[in-house]
Amino acid sequence: MKRKIPSFIEIYRSLIKIPTISSDNILLDKSNKNFIDLLSNYFADLNFSIQTKQIIHTDKYNMLARIGSGQGGLLLSGHSDTVDFDEKTWTKDPFTLTEQDNKFYGLGAIDMKGFFVFILDVISSINTKKLTKPIYILATANEETDMSGAKYFIESSTIKPECIIIGEPTSLQLINAHKGHISYSIEVIGKTGHASNPEDGINSIEIMHSIIQRLLLLKNFLKQKYQHKNFSIPYPTMNLSSIHGGDAINRICSICTLNLEIRPIPGLTLLQVEKLIQENLQSIITRWYNRIFIKKLYSSIPSYQCSYKKNTTRIVEKLCKSKCTTVNYCTEAPFLQKIAPTLILGPGSIEQAHQPDEYLDMSFIKPTKNIINKLIHAFCF
Template structure:
């Protein structure tokens, strides 16, 4: 479905494919992020280069950056400015270019093709969130870019689904200072001003294996982990009792014991046991202090079994983020979309980009479709999203 938009920068936009063609080209290129299965993991370079070409055609200055310590992953920054000011003020629109893997047996549509059916566009990344870049490009067809007085930036990041390395690297080295950042994750076009952090820890117990007929000659790692779990459940209750933020539907930090592995035979003393857990931290909680609290909680067991208990991060922790209610940029966005900002429990790249400018998460599609078989974006979001982006660009860049 293509909407009749006013095209003021005709020469530039005539070079662009149609909205649905852009959408389909983005979905067709696999950009899966996976550290558990290297065969599934893909570079995002082709998508980054394609986006760079499209924004170049519109007169943007583009920079492609290799993200260190990733598996051939890249960021793109595209900037449009009608003066020498390339960094101060204006707007940053941001999204990630990778997707999660897909469950082949559960998909009934081709994940690498946009399938239009029953007022839905199906495909891997249609909602989460490669499709957002198609919306940006389509919205620019209806804007006279030469009328902008402040810079407009487009950021496409790498590896959000695993490490968020792209956003972290960009935030560390960015020179620009926009007035507002919009991350186009699927929020049903409801502005999101805060979310919890994500901390995933691995707790490893190294016991002493031996024959089960003489338990005293060994140290059973499963039994030690039993003691660890008892302490973790005490910490879980402590977090619930002592930390609160009423902005969230679940107003306290949560803990989940997600995976446990240990042992190899019924007649063998378990020599190794591993637990993977997560904590969803409130925005005001310091991640290092949370790690210290975890270690302090487990210290009695560490002292009892010296050198046999180790606490690591599974992946780099993601802090929570919050854009305050009275932030001028947030208030402007709330007025433009006629919606009060909300909070969510899932994580995004906002903690990194919020270091650069007030950041709001706002995009088409529902978060309920993210990471699901037969992912889709409903066509009811198409026209409102384009109109919303045009309003936001006009407000912050003219």
């Protein structure tokens, strides 16, 4: 069968070449439209039907490609964007695929442009005319910031695949659960004055000290109350990540700010976390009315777990010849799981993600193609 698309290396090189950085810094943030257009063309050349949708109020796009008809089938998903990079720490051009020492280097090599290369390569060798159920390919936007691409997709999609695989770099270990993430900034507004007369002001650091005491009690409560034995750290974690306040030794501190994050395990919802924060701080907030302000720092991500009660999990475990495990980082899984049972499985190590000289070890190439081929035949033939 004549190949309709370029070679594995040529596709890999072309996708790495296009900057698709997602960043809260608008000077660094890039549209992914050129990437989505090119990816769409590759799948169109393989006779997929293509839908691209712009994320509202952004210059970012999702792509959904489909081939085959009927119900069920398989959705292979990845995000089109990458993190920013520090050119001082990279020894290679982030936008040039570099082959060296049995590795492919480039920004997005594993997180996650490379996954699309594997999908294209496998499907190009499959007789898709014999499909009995559809293959879907989803490329999302803004995973590295607010996950608005995945959120927009589930709001507007009507498809119901039997299984979703997210190709994040898991070293081809099958993942069925991860923690969530919620972050806060707490600002205390006191009243400045000369340090020689403490009664003349309100020291925001002293109020923050009371807040921190309550938060540490909550931290211990979370550790004792919520447990999930499948995680290497089997309880929700809280990190007091930064604190700022004061500007002179002889001045009462008027403003103190604390940033913190909580990573809930499955079974502890974001709403429960928010209620616990409010309940534990309420007496201090009441006492210092209109002086304590709590806001979320980033878009929150729920914890995720794909139940063993789902037949999908058992099917994929059998294909992979391994049992599911868990990770502590976040993905789009809690959003996509609203559509279908979702598992995380992809080439490359998470240790290389978001790192200078990001790379894919070539030892992943053959087994990744093999497992994608097995997944397609299990769910679509």
